[in-house]
Amino acid sequence: METLLKISNLKVCFDTDDGPAMAVDGVDLEIMKGTTLGLVGESGCGKSVTCLSVLRLIPSPPGRITGGEILYKGRNLLALPEKDMERIRGNDISMIFQEPMTSLNPVFTIGEQIKEVIMLHQHKTSAEAGELAVRILDKVGIPSPAIRLKSYPHQMSGGMKQRVMIAMALSCNPEILIADEPTTALDVTIQAQILELMQSLQDEYGMSILLVTHDLGVVASMASHVAIMYASSIVEYGSVEDIFGNPRHPYTLGLFTSIPVIGKRGRALYVIPGNVPDPVSFPRGCRFRPRCLFAAEQCMTQKPPLREIRHGHRAACHFSQTIDKYVWKEKTKTASFLISDEQHG
């Protein structure tokens, strides 16, 4: 499969009052043509900063990209002049954000905002752009699109606004769509509609999607590959079957066993002890060590690299050759801090 976007050893630093914070620290990712990569992690782990770096939208100051490469069709995006980058944004790589409520400008109509994008990137006249806008709104399932063009954002529901955002992002037929928590602010029934829409647009246009989310159900149903991010680095990467069926990093295992799943009422929820570390002062060695059940001497001193376990499946743990879901089950069965939910018998 053709690699469309390749991020290597990306480093992004933010200057804070407490010192420099490494928001992204040595991230490697690949996006294949026509597939979806799910990027999973908790808030503050660096998911969004990674996305913004791809488009070079890191607010600077305080942020700066301090190292690495982002190769798109053989060109390093980080080395491009701003003028070329402007052409990449929207035309080649587009982004939709979590909050459709705040990413649309409240004082312009939907039509004006979509037309602006089309006119800027495709050098069309206002009339042509208007026609195109109607077609694309129709495509994303907005009823009576010609009338809707005259609506203001506040006149639309959250799901409709997210459809408008998708329409704007797709108006120039990008090769890559970066979707940062596109359904987090939406109700489940609306989420189902938006995911279905993204899937059908991908099938039709063959675009690649970088889907950022903390929802494992969304990833399982959408992604072909998954990267798990923790404390500014990727801790596990593989096909969706590898990650869900045979997770090998203790953080991934902890994450999967800490979420309630329908139909498994009796199951106790595993609690990952402690809190996410502060990017200003990460622990030495492995960053997951203070919260890890398997932490050993070695983890104190050496930060484990992202290493291949099996074909295409990588994990950043010194012991990922031996840790798997069976070892995990055994370990958590005896751990005393695991609070069982006896209420369900």
Added chain:
Amino acid sequence: MNSTDNILLEVRNLRKYFPVTSGIFSRVISSVKAVDNVSFHIKPGETLGLVGESGCGKTTLSRVILRLAEPSGGEVYFEGEDVFRLRGDRLRRFRKNVQIVFQDPYSSLNPRLSIGSIIAEGIGAHGIARGGKKREIVEGLLERVGLSAGYYNRYPHEFSGGQRQRIAIARALSLNPKLIVCDEPVSALDVSIQAQILNLLGELKRDFNLSYLFISHDLAVVEHVSDRIATMYMGEITEIAGAGEFYSRPLHPYTIALLSANLLPEPGRKRRPVILRGDVPSPLDPPPGCRFHTRCPVAEDVCRVKRPEPVEVSGGHMVRCHLVDRKDPAPPGFLADLTLMLHKPAGESGVKPL
């Protein structure tokens, strides 16, 4: 029925309408029926989960029950007493017995009060303890919810979201309540923190024999914590069933749609059809007949004109749908097949989850 001992909270035909006004004289032109003829009960030590999409009236319902908003009609009985008639001491006792934990721990704690004063406020106001004794109780509560007693003099901004939610829970516990309304208590938290709070709520329920009214939009979370589950749509309860039955034998099209839209963390599972099209209709102009018929995939003529009444199909399983037969209850139309599909394990190509 309201005087029976094994019912803690009983809600009967509860209504809350918000007037919609227009013009300089604020003439009332219509009303939004945020809560419309809602009835249910909660037993001691029981958790009732309440699921629904945003704007369906979940939060308004909880506010009316807590008497934070005046009802437009209907009754609420707490331990057999009519809550809306309570005055003076008896109202104070009710307020002590029913507490709430809000969704957003960033706005529900006063930033200018120390953690100790936040938790102690109710204890002082209800004259339970003073001085050193009061401090002792608060420190005990802090430790009970998994925080250090040494946090007494610290302020909310020093804590993370999960810790703040623990503080909010300690505050709710401080008056030794019988019922705690949890309004989306884990929605604002990360998954690993969510598990901590859910486990804590489970332990507290066991230790103090608490009852919860647990409101959430997350079906998986609700199923995990609840003994019984109710779904709400446009101000009405559409189905109530025991948690096991709710999952294994859902009847209302809306419940099935919600279960179908809930994505399981199991790749390789056949993509479920998207059942619900469109948005929730405007509450200003609710559809005639069944409120759900505009989005219902199996709606028939009767649904467009006549409003369904709640029907009890088996012990404690209530459903509000014309198309579900009382004697031989089954999900209407093609939804019956879909319901079977919900329980099928992921296919051969699928991945066996953890």
